[in-house]
Amino acid sequence: MSRVLEVIGLTGGYGPIQILNGIDLHVEEGEFITIIGPNGCGKSTFIKVIFGIADRYEGLISYRGEDISTWRPDQLVNNGIAYVPQVDNIFPSLTVRENLQMGGIQLTSKILAERITEALDMFGDLKFRMNDLGASLSGGERQMLAISRALISNPSFLLLDEPTAALSPKYQTEIINSIAALKGKGLTILIIEQNARLSLSKSDRGYIFVGGEVAYVANADQLLNSTDIGAYFLGAKS
Template sequence: MAHPFLIGENMTGGYGAVDILHSCTLAVEKGEIAVIVGPNGAGKSTAMKAVFGMLKLRQGSVRLNGEDISRLSPQARVRKGMGFVPQTQNIFTSMTVEENLEMGAFIREDEGIQDTMAQIYDLFPILKEKRHQAAGELSGGQRQQVAVGRALMTRPQVLMLDEPTAGVSPIVMDELFDRIIEIARSGISILMVEQNARQALEIADKGYVLVQGANRYSDTGKALLADPEVRKSFLGG
């Protein structure tokens, strides 16, 4: 049976002696959007960190394109094609927008950096307009665009986003979701944690509801939105 493009399978682990994840499994196919939702303290961000190698697993594995990468450092996973945008402190505030994007290309050894930057400016036109401005002077939504753009500069095969719409207005949230759909359509797999569960599941090919570090529900985004139990317990009815 073919494996998913990226899978964190039966992940158990946490910080010190305390396990936060309990046999948690997350997977995403090429060009798919997979969304992780659940109540506060459910282990959503911890699960993302485990997939990215920022958390040591006691059990389970992470495989990318069939290769076991469980023992690789986060830096090595970036070289394998993973990009990660943390929820906070995800830009260099004193650097310009363009310098932030250039920092994203630090592992690149090819000559195509300017081409990738042009693609990011096409995706986020406001960044081109503000490319010489310090990133710390931008609005919350624009900062998120810089953070996503910087991760895209590595030309990832998988883009992991930890609450990309946290603290932004509903209009900006819709715009960011539109851009995330565009990124997925280019063939990049998206795995993201999102607090705006209903809106996120609307754009998701696949959804995971985590409770206390374990899978409670896993299905397509549409099926989860239609599930009365999921709606009642996690989507406000």
């Protein structure tokens, strides 16, 4: 197994406001890893620090054996990492087609067209919305567009921040199934999810963050079946 991401002793935040208090986390090639934890515990901040858009104070961030702790987002994208943020992840004033094109402005038009076709294979409904504005999409369609756009750069490692938040159960399942299908195609997945049971059901391992630290890490089935941890962090079994 080769290690895609290795994070050791990561502290960080926003300017002087420290949010992360020493995170250790790793992701192996081909893994599907879910991060869960209470609101405000630093999950989004963690991904933002990795992606170079929040401040790292100390600690190692290594990607495929290389220290990426000072890399810019465009360098990360060019090296196979894509990130779907929790909010503001599409351009509402652009059409669906234009949103997708924005995901590959560095590509030739031929390759861009191929990548768009490939990305749309996952979410067929978007094909019928190509000329509609992003603003006109439903919450679920927006998430599908955001994920599709992230795929245009042909990533091997996908970071997703709560792609099912505020969606209907049908959309939640469709989106998590689609992300699991990407793992089936060889992508490595690191996802923050509020629907912990749904995401863990497709995951290899899960991390529970509390107060800017890793409170617990285990195989996903252990987390799903552990009565005390499961009941506390995942809510009552439905």
